Every structure is written in C-alpha cells, then in structure tokens.
Amino acid sequence: MANVLEIEKLNFTYVDTWKKVVSDFDLAVPEEEVVVLAGPSGCGKSTLLRAVNGLIPHMYGGQYSGSVTVAGKSVKDTPMRDLAQTVGFLFQNPENQIFMFSVERDIAFGLENLGVPRPEMRKRVDEAISLLGIEHLAQRAPHELSDGQKQRVALAGVLAMRPRLVILDEPTSLLDPRTAAELVELVGRLRKETGATFVIVEHRLDLVTRVADRMVVMDRGAKVLDGTPSQVLFGDEAELYGIAVPAATRLQKLLAKDGAVGTDRLMGPEELAAETGRGKK
Ligand SMILES: Nc1ncnc2c1ncn2[C@@H]1O[C@H](COP(=O)(O)OP(=O)(O)OP(=O)(O)O)[C@@H](O)[C@H]1O
Ligand SMILES: [Mg+2]
Incomplete structure (x- = not known):
C-alpha cells in the first residue's frame, strides 16, 4: 500500500534558538493507518506535526533539512493553500478552529476559502455533518456548544476538505473522560468510513490504543520506539521514555x-x- 506520509531525515531548529527540536526523524505511514505519537512534554511532537501540515517551514522559520511528503506532495515546496486539501489538522483547543458564524458556516469555512462552488460545498458539509452525527447541532450557534460538541464541529470542518491525512494534536485534552473516549472511538470509525489516515498525539493511551494500529515514541526530537501499541507498551523501554503505560x-x-x-x-x-x-x- 502506498505511503500517505513520508518523513525522511527531518531536522528542524526554530529560528533564533540553538536546540534541534526534530532530529534525523524518519517515518513512513501507509494509507488508512492510525498512528499515535507519544513522548514527554517538549520532545517535539507538536513541532513534528507542524512540519507535516506545512506550518513548518511556511509559517515558522528555522533551520530545516530532510523532507516531508504527504500524498506525494513535498510539504516545503507546496503552498499552504494546496496542502490544506491534503492534510487536515485538529487543534487541542476547538476555540482556535474558527467558530465565528453558525455551525454550518464554520464547517464550510475551509471550502469557502478555497472557492469551492456552492452545490459541492453543500454536499460536502452535509456529508461531514452526517459522518460526525451532528445533525442536531447544524443550526445552533457555535458559542453555545460544549467543548466536546465544538471539537466534533471542528473535526467536521476538517473532514469536509476530504483530506488524505488528518493530524490531531491532543484533541481530547479539554474533554471529560467520557467525551474524550467518544472522540477517540469516532476516529476509529472515521478511518473506516473515509479511508483517511490519522496521526494523533494523545496522552490518554488507554483510549487511543483501542483504535491505533501503531505507536511511535519520540524523545528529544528523535524517534526512539516504533511498533504496534502492544509491542511498544509491553516492551521495557516505554516507561524509560516517560510513557504513562x-x-x-x-x-x-x-x-x-x-x-x-x-x-x-x-x-x-x-x-x-x-x-x-x-x-x-
Ligand atoms: N515557536 C517556537 N519557537 C521556539 N521554540 C519552540 C517553538 N515552539 C516550540 N518550541 C520548543 O521546541 C521544543 C518542542 O516543543 P513542542 O511543542 O514541539 O513539544 P511537544 O512534544 O508538543 O510538547 P507537549 O507535550 O508539552 O505539547 C520545546 O523545547 C519548545 O520550547
Ligand atoms: Mg505539543
């Protein structure tokens, strides 16, 4: 199966700093895989995700070498606007993911930006709403939604772009345990229904290992463990790297x-x- 994501010998240091945050990182992710990325705070997980969605090097300057390719597109050579149709990104805090108009307009926001014609936009918004099972929220005002509901709406906006790869950076950290569990289960279902590939940074390993095929552990910018969740968590090294088994x-x-x-x-x-x-x- 073709790889949706290929990271080769990636090195990155933020501008005006001296510490290498990503170090000789290699990763190939085949289609439809769900990968959980774990590692201690500050080890470079969010930075790595930025290098996948293009914020690095397009928005954050620094010393960059190696390559990141998503669905055949070189991230550093592809404008953010084009990447937006290939890589979807869900933030930790749904407030960062727009929420200006109505739920429907928010979901349509990315498509509107790309100038997708109205009928196509309508179709994709409806499809995303039904994938997430949020029909009951479509006419609500975004500010009156709970965090869990907001996170679903934000994810609908991501999926409306029909990305091949979806990256999620601690998507459940503001959610209560039950809502967090529901969101993670949802990722498992969405993988099957959309055929998208998911890379998720998530500390609640008990939840995420239920849906993940693979677990990658990062330490000080480098990939240190890579295997199925059971291989990684039953091994003796995970705890040494500060993974909360x-x-x-x-x-x-x-x-x-x-x-x-x-x-x-x-x-x-x-x-x-x-x-x-x-x-x-
Ligand atoms: N914009 C930035 N400019 C300079 N240094 C940064 C920037 N963003 C992150 N860093 C530094 O890069 C290192 C890795 O940070 P990063 O946010 O990628 O870690 P993380 O693994 O996501 O941590 P956490 O689990 O706490 O979210 C840290 O030392 C951090 O201080
Ligand atoms: Mg982070």
Whole structure:
C-alpha cells in the first residue's frame, strides 16, 4: 500500500534558538493507518506535526533539512493553500478552529476559502455533518456548544476538505473522560468510513490504543520506539521514555508473566477482569 506520509531525515531548529527540536526523524505511514505519537512534554511532537501540515517551514522559520511528503506532495515546496486539501489538522483547543458564524458556516469555512462552488460545498458539509452525527447541532450557534460538541464541529470542518491525512494534536485534552473516549472511538470509525489516515498525539493511551494500529515514541526530537501499541507498551523501554503505560496494560504484563494471558494484543480492563476471573475457576 502506498505511503500517505513520508518523513525522511527531518531536522528542524526554530529560528533564533540553538536546540534541534526534530532530529534525523524518519517515518513512513501507509494509507488508512492510525498512528499515535507519544513522548514527554517538549520532545517535539507538536513541532513534528507542524512540519507535516506545512506550518513548518511556511509559517515558522528555522533551520530545516530532510523532507516531508504527504500524498506525494513535498510539504516545503507546496503552498499552504494546496496542502490544506491534503492534510487536515485538529487543534487541542476547538476555540482556535474558527467558530465565528453558525455551525454550518464554520464547517464550510475551509471550502469557502478555497472557492469551492456552492452545490459541492453543500454536499460536502452535509456529508461531514452526517459522518460526525451532528445533525442536531447544524443550526445552533457555535458559542453555545460544549467543548466536546465544538471539537466534533471542528473535526467536521476538517473532514469536509476530504483530506488524505488528518493530524490531531491532543484533541481530547479539554474533554471529560467520557467525551474524550467518544472522540477517540469516532476516529476509529472515521478511518473506516473515509479511508483517511490519522496521526494523533494523545496522552490518554488507554483510549487511543483501542483504535491505533501503531505507536511511535519520540524523545528529544528523535524517534526512539516504533511498533504496534502492544509491542511498544509491553516492551521495557516505554516507561524509560516517560510513557504513562495504562494501568490495565501494566496488569496484563504482570499476568502474562504467569502465562495467564497473552501479550499479542492489548486488553481493556473489562476483558482482563473476565479473563482472570475465568482463570481462577
Ligand atoms: N515557536 C517556537 N519557537 C521556539 N521554540 C519552540 C517553538 N515552539 C516550540 N518550541 C520548543 O521546541 C521544543 C518542542 O516543543 P513542542 O511543542 O514541539 O513539544 P511537544 O512534544 O508538543 O510538547 P507537549 O507535550 O508539552 O505539547 C520545546 O523545547 C519548545 O520550547
Ligand atoms: Mg505539543
């Protein structure tokens, strides 16, 4: 399968600073994969995502070498306007994602900017609304929505552009646990329904590993671990890099030592409880 994202030997230092924030980074992401990107605060995750959506080097200056290619387009050689149709970006805080007019106008905002003809715009907005199941919000004023609802509206605006790649930077950090879980589940469903590829920075690993195929760990600008979530989290190194291994996964690892469960895939707390209950009988 073709790679939607290819990062080769990427190095980046912000202008007027001396510290390299991304260091010899390589990553190839095939179509329809969901990748979770993790690593300690300040290790360069948001910077890496900026190099994927084009903010680096188009908006943030600095020392840049290597290449980033999204759906065959070289990010540094492609204008932001063209990249906007290929890479969608969901921020941590939905307030940063417009919210000026009505929910529908907000979803249409990116398409309007590109001058997409009205009938096509209508079609894509309706499609995004139905993908996200937010028909009931379409006529509401954005300022009266909850954070979780705003995040869904923002994601609808991203998907209306029909991007091949969607990157999400801590999209659940302002959400309560249940709404966060719903948003993450939604990503899993959207991958199947849109065929888009997702790269998500998310600290709630218990949630995101339910939908991720792959986990990449970054430390001081470099890629240090890369594998399936179970390979990464059952390995001994994840904790050394400050990854908060979910409680259920730690329990599973302990139980696996006694052969009570396997480690080929991650199990949720309910499933672990059921398995160990069965073992006792
Ligand atoms: N615009 C900027 N100019 C200069 N330095 C920056 C800029 N943005 C980030 N940095 C620095 O780059 C490093 C990586 O920051 P980045 O925001 O990419 O980390 P992060 O992994 O996303 O952290 P967090 O988990 O806290 O969001 C930090 O040392 C940060 O201070
Ligand atoms: Mg960040």
